[in-house]
Amino acid sequence: MFKAELKADTLKGLVYIISTLVDETKVAINADTISMKAMDPAHVAMMEIVVDKDAFISYEADETEIGLDLDKIKTVLKLAGPNDTIRMEHDPDQGRLTITIGNIVRRMSVVDTSGMNDPKVPQMELPVSVKIPIDQLQKGIRAAESISDHIKLMADPNGFELSCEGDMDYASLRVPVSDLESIVADAPVTSLYPLDYFSNIVKVIPAGTVVDIQLDNDYPVKFLFNLAEGHARVVYFLAPRIENE
């Protein structure tokens, strides 16, 4: 059993973030939280989202698992204003999810979850942590576009830098300590990541969010951030590209 109501904007944030990696997702539901894990087909990035029941307006659930077609959910989200209430109800016998927005009813089959992978989220301690407003990263991404396929992240005790270098072109965004929420970086670290994955996740994180970027030299980057006024936690990993020299 799963029956819940939440604000359209909350659902939208969750759906747009998970769908940077997958088109369909398995939602693990229990009495207090729902959680989703996703890994892209090329195994370059992975994320986990855990949403407390406090992110919902109302919430009643037994332990269950639902497979969702994210494109269909996005279509439904377009029918709702940001503050509209979305009501979801799962009928396990019929294999259906019913979504209600005001006087609109939208019913859809849930997706079979048996073939979906269940990625294991790594436990990884990283020496550098940069807490940065997402708006800075979004500005940097726009400057970097079309210069190279890779983006370099650097942090040192004086700040954070994101840069892209092509044969004839170079773009960078330097964020000094004064424009960061906080930084822990005893020594400088540098690592290179695929720009498309980085850009896709940065673009859909809601304005105003502070992201904790955890880094090491030539190592996966870990993004930690909250959605739904702190009631949803996202962890996102992206594999580095090791430069051949």
Add this chain to the structure above:
Amino acid sequence: MFKAELKADTLKGLVYIISTLVDETKVAINADTISMKAMDPAHVAMMEIVVDKDAFISYEADETEIGLDLDKIKTVLKLAGPNDTIRMEHDPDQGRLTITIGNIVRRMSVVDTSGMNDPKVPQMELPVSVKIPIDQLQKGIRAAESISDHIKLMADPNGFELSCEGDMDYASLRVPVSDLESIVADAPVTSLYPLDYFSNIVKVIPAGTVVDIQLDNDYPVKFLFNLAEGHARVVYFLAPRIENE
């Protein structure tokens, strides 16, 4: 002879509605009204629009007939703000229509009307009448898109419902009596219509318009509504799709 002025917005309403069915139209003009009839090439839908001379700012006309290329008229409409005055003058000797908007003059050949059909508008009394704000139908259309090629209209003494059903998906909009202008429905009726025609006409009816939807079981639907502050009357028929069971 035909020489008239009207508000750009009035002309726009008329042109966008008639052009859901045809690209060219014959306009029958007389001393007090102009009227247009249209039937789509597949003979699935038909409409008639009658516009009183009171819909115009100024109006001088003898009985005549003009063929219009609606795409050209739409291009001209884009040059006008909603409250601009559009002046139209027909020169029957040259076969030309001259449209003036401020200091812009746009002249075009009229279209030969001899090959255009002259559909006969059916006299049809239907037992159910639902007067509904167009905004409700527009919301329902958006929910129904991409689910099925057909839309089901239902009415009963408790309200009006529009729904679409696919293999795995279902969408509906239920409008209770309290959200309708009025309803006459002694017994429940249900009928199925092609979604594309229904959607095309619903989308171009101006916001705020109340549409009288007249229905019967497995029968054509009749839309009645006014434009130009009541000075233009539209009647639109759409053939049903009979379900094979």
Add this chain to the structure above:
Amino acid sequence: MFKAELKADTLKGLVYIISTLVDETKVAINADTISMKAMDPAHVAMMEIVVDKDAFISYEADETEIGLDLDKIKTVLKLAGPNDTIRMEHDPDQGRLTITIGNIVRRMSVVDTSGMNDPKVPQMELPVSVKIPIDQLQKGIRAAESISDHIKLMADPNGFELSCEGDMDYASLRVPVSDLESIVADAPVTSLYPLDYFSNIVKVIPAGTVVDIQLDNDYPVKFLFNLAEGHARVVYFLAPRIENE
């Protein structure tokens, strides 16, 4: 050496105008001005832009020449708000231009100017001069689109007219003397020009600009106008199309 700062909006005006004719441009820089000349590959139109150092917030330059890829500059301009300051610095040893907007740094190779042509701007005195707000021409262009490939410009002591004539269609915009800034036209003149060139330059001239259109019968038209609050002067020539009769 070239090191200068200017408002994003000023640079945008210059770049969008010069790029109606070319994708790359040679910028001739000296201690007091920068200038750009451009001729389209078909030699139908030509322009020269001269920008005083007063158009800049700060300006330091020795005589030099830089080749710019205009598409890249446009990409950079999208990162700036209209009132942002853009800092440009040329490193002649590395052959690089560095553009800074706030905490974004964008570096690019300059383009080799050796293959670029250096069109000679004709000295041409024309008998008719019409000073007209660009907004009038922009309205006229929209009316003329899709009627013909050519546009006719006419001036006489009573005003200015722009018109397009096709087989079945005609559009014109008549601007009386009262809506012009000024007119000098002792006798009527008429000339025909390619609509695409005319339309491309008219569309990118900033709103509020007054353009001095200088004309003669079947002769090139000369546009004169200022940008950057009078600190940049543009002269643009467009060859006529001679009608065969």
